[in-house]
Amino acid sequence: xxxxxxxxxxxxxxxxxxxxxxxxxxxxxxxxxxxxxxxxxxxxxxxxxxxxxxxxxxxxxxxxxxxxxxxxxxxxxxxxxxxxxxxxxxxxxxxxxxxxxxxxxxxxxxxxxxxxxxxxxxxxxxxxxxxxxxxxxxxxxxxxxxxxxxxxxxxxxxxxxxxxxxxxxxxxxxxxxxxxxxxxxxxxxxxxxxxxxxxxxxxxxxxxxxxxxxxxxxxxxxxxxxxxxxxxxxxxxxxxxxxxxxxxxxxxxxxxxxxxxxxxxxxxxxxxxxxxxxxxxxxxxxxxxxxxxxxxxxxxxxxxxxxxxxxxxxxxxxxxxxxxxxxxxxxxxxxxxxxxxxxxxxxxxxxxxxxxxxxxxxxxxxxxxxxxxxxxxxx
Amino acid sequence: xxxxxxxxxxxxxxxxxxxxxxxxxxxxxxxxxxxxxxxxxxxxxxxxxxxxxxxxxxxxxxxxxxxxxxxxxxxxxxxxxxxxxxxxxxxxxxxxxxxxxxxxxxxxxxxxxxxxxxxxxxxxxxxxxxxxxxxxxxxxxxxxxxxxxxxxxxxxxxxxxxxxxxxxxxxxxxxxxxxxxxxxxxxxxxxxxxxxxxxxxxxxxxxxxxxxxxxxxxxxxxxxxxxxxxxxxxxxxxxxxxxxxxxxxxxxxxxxxxxxxxxxxxxxxxxxxxxxxxxxxxxxxxxxxxxxxxxxxxxxxxxxxxxxxxxxxxxxxxxxxxxxxxxxxxxxxx
Numbered sequence: 001x002x003x004x005x006x007x008x009x010x011x012x013x014x015x016x017x018x019x020x021x022x023x024x025x026x027x028x029x030x031x032x033x034x035x036x037x038x039x040x041x042x043x044x045x046x047x048x049x050x051x052x053x054x055x056x057x058x059x060x061x062x063x064x065x066x067x068x069x070x071x072x073x074x075x076x077x078x079x080x081x082x083x084x085x086x087x088x089x090x091x092x093x094x095x096x097x098x099x100x101x102x103x104x105x106x107x108x109x110x111x112x113x114x115x116x117x118x119x120x121x122x123x124x125x126x127x128x129x130x131x132x133x134x135x136x137x138x139x140x141x142x143x144x145x146x147x148x149x150x151x152x153x154x155x156x157x158x159x160x161x162x163x164x165x166x167x168x169x170x171x172x173x174x175x176x177x178x179x180x181x182x183x184x185x186x187x188x189x190x191x192x193x194x195x196x197x198x199x200x201x202x203x204x205x206x207x208x209x210x211x212x213x214x215x216x217x218x219x220x221x222x223x224x225x226x227x228x229x230x231x232x233x234x235x236x237x238x239x240x241x242x243x244x245x246x247x248x249x250x251x252x253x254x255x256x257x258x259x260x261x262x263x264x265x266x267x268x269x270x271x272x273x274x275x276x277x278x279x280x281x282x283x284x285x286x287x288x289x290x291x292x293x294x295x296x297x298x299x300x301x302x303x304x305x306x307x308x309x310x311x312x313x314x315x316x317x318x319x320x321x322x323x324x325x326x327x328x329x330x331x332x333x334x335x336x337x338x339x340x341x342x343x344x345x346x347x348x349x350x351x352x353x354x355x356x357x358x359x360x361x362x363x364x365x366x367x368x369x370x371x372x373x374x375x376x377x378x379x
Numbered sequence: 380x381x382x383x384x385x386x387x388x389x390x391x392x393x394x395x396x397x398x399x400x401x402x403x404x405x406x407x408x409x410x411x412x413x414x415x416x417x418x419x420x421x422x423x424x425x426x427x428x429x430x431x432x433x434x435x436x437x438x439x440x441x442x443x444x445x446x447x448x449x450x451x452x453x454x455x456x457x458x459x460x461x462x463x464x465x466x467x468x469x470x471x472x473x474x475x476x477x478x479x480x481x482x483x484x485x486x487x488x489x490x491x492x493x494x495x496x497x498x499x500x501x502x503x504x505x506x507x508x509x510x511x512x513x514x515x516x517x518x519x520x521x522x523x524x525x526x527x528x529x530x531x532x533x534x535x536x537x538x539x540x541x542x543x544x545x546x547x548x549x550x551x552x553x554x555x556x557x558x559x560x561x562x563x564x565x566x567x568x569x570x571x572x573x574x575x576x577x578x579x580x581x582x583x584x585x586x587x588x589x590x591x592x593x594x595x596x597x598x599x600x601x602x603x604x605x606x607x608x609x610x611x612x613x614x615x616x617x618x619x620x621x622x623x624x625x626x627x628x629x630x631x632x633x634x635x636x637x638x639x640x641x642x643x644x645x646x647x648x649x650x651x652x653x654x655x656x657x658x659x660x661x662x663x664x665x666x667x668x669x670x671x672x673x674x675x676x677x678x679x680x681x682x683x684x685x686x687x688x689x690x691x692x693x694x695x696x697x698x699x700x701x702x703x704x705x706x707x708x709x710x711x712x713x
Contacts, residue, residue, distance in 0.1 A: 004602065006610050008617055016709050086701040269697035282692055283685030287636035290704060291611040298610070319603040369599035376575050376602055378589040
């Protein structure tokens with residue numbers, strides 16, 4: 001189908017042992033998590049949890065040992081991710097560093113940057129935020145305006161970033177900034193560069209934005225003459241767009257794009273036994289979950305082989321978002337709220353609200369479908 | 380993909396590209412048996428593809444068969460080759476040498492595709508396989524695909540045998556579900572390709588309709604469903620190769636559910652994009668979409684298979700749900 005192939009991949013032979021370790025760890029540490037934890041899942045920020053994960057070698061698993069990594073395979077890392085997500089663990093404090101900031105630094109960073117940042121991501125100490133969206137640049141990302149001007153020894157940054165998850169708790173951001181004016185309106189992808197920005201820099205202020213649940217999950221960040229030293233430019237000046245879009249293949253490829261609401265199915269299942277419509281509905285959800293898992297594993301396998309399956313990742317994210325959004329609504333149709341345990345009702349309520357973000361974050365449904373349509377050859 | 384699978388898939392694809400034309404499909408719906416096509420399929424050894432080599436067959440596995448069935452679907456092949464392959468495979472599994480020629484596949488409660496042309500019929504209730512030579516057929520045709528679908532008049536079986544435990548009590552239904560899911564996945568690929576091509580050539584408001592975001596969004600969604608159906612079928616074929624039909628019940632059920640849902644959504648989208656011309660008898664789109672709709676119900680609609688999965692999951696309980704899903708293709712930890 002128009003070059004989109006999803007060859008099946010097996011999980012690695014080490015998977016069962018790895019799962020056993022993860023399950024024991026998560027059962028213990030997650031014993032008293034309230035429903036808000038799985039409802040936010042990888043958007044939840046818990047430094048203490050991330051340090052514990054780091055101690056066990058589950059961050060930066062595929063990176064070279066020289067930088068603290070585990071030199072394990074991408075599919076072993078995949079097993080760890082899916083185990084975390086299946087219970088909705090609050091992985092947000094290390095998720096972005098492990099998923100995209102670390103790999104970016106590893107691929108394009110200087111030796112000094114790798115030594116400075118990677119070991120601290122691995123230990124769960126250093127939390128990263130994504131610095132892409134701006135108030136006037138959401139889906140049209142290349143139109144971003146936050147600029148970095150060359151000054152002696154570094155860059156002076158002015159502008160704003162927004163929708164930055166957990167930035168008020170994070171240490172660093174990888175920011176995509178304009179370092180040169182676009183040569184013309186059609187070439188706005190040029191003149192962008194990526195920087196490592198210390199979120200405690202002088203002139204940088206972070207304003208929390210409450211989400212519709214009432215949580216302070218994301219933020220607006222204002223840069224007012226923030227100085228970023230030359231040593232924190234990542235990759236090549238002016239090459240930021242190519243770098244950032246390659247990063248998106250990692251951002252969109254993972255199991256977090258279909259598993260966000262799975263903990264609700266696990267939690268609610270036993271209470272559905274008396275409902276005559278439950279077997280068919282649960283069966284349809286599980287058929288989809290199993291298929292999406294194979295699609296997601298396929299993309300992980302392509303990444304492991306060194307490919308950049310950006311379009312396949314877009315397709316799996318879109319299909320996965322449909323599933324994870326449909327799940328809470330399906331459960332809602334099956335339960336009788338007067339006879340359902342409060343724990344289940346609370347998780348359902350939270351996920352009904354949080355689910356709206358699934359098809360917005362990391363590329364909206366419409367942007368993803370545009371990417372897929374172009375791949376199909378539609379112009 | 381294994382070499383032999385790749386080779387056979389290419390051969391069948393080429394054969395059907397030459398022979399499975401709209402005219403042949405229309406003739407089949409009017410009751411004309413595509414003898415030339417059947418002869419060529421037989422010359423390639425396809426009807427006995429699932430029969431082990433020592434029993435005179437090709438020795439393919441279920442995964443290979445699913446890949447071939449997907450090709451049959453991609454061309455809406457107007458002959459019951461998939462049914463005959465499955466019937467021969469089940470007969471051989473029960474130690475009965477499959478007879479030459481087309482063998483009908485009997486599924487519980489369903490008429491037999493092209494029964495009137497079958498000298499033989501395989502039935503497999505509860506793990507017992509029986510080879511019949513029906514004394515007559517009550518002729519009919521499928522309500523949507525319009526292909527011959529006949530009910531047999533049975534006499535005493537010619538031979539009986541028992542399937543090994545790995546086939547389980549529902550072997551024919553599971554094989555039929557895999558066959559129908561695979562055909563849907565293949566037909567969806569075909570209609571998506573047809574529709575992309577149509578959208579890029581049909582002009583309205585001075586431009587190709589494929590340039591409109593509304594149309595692009597629909598076809599992108601369709602592509603997601605086509606991909607899901609293909610992956611679900613491949614996963615089911617792999618599971619059946621590893622664990623036998625009974626051990627692959629979950630994956631086959633999932634494939635039938637996902638392919639069925641994808642078939643419904645996909646057919647809806649390709650018709651919407653084709654608009655009025657796709658609603659005509661003249662345009663070939665319906666030769667595919669009517670079969671997709673029919674195959675959704677063949678060997679059990681989504682509802683039946685979803686219930687099987689759901690009943691099992693509810694019986695096991697939420698605490699086992701994730702572990703059961705992930706352990707299926709993994710050896711337990713030592």
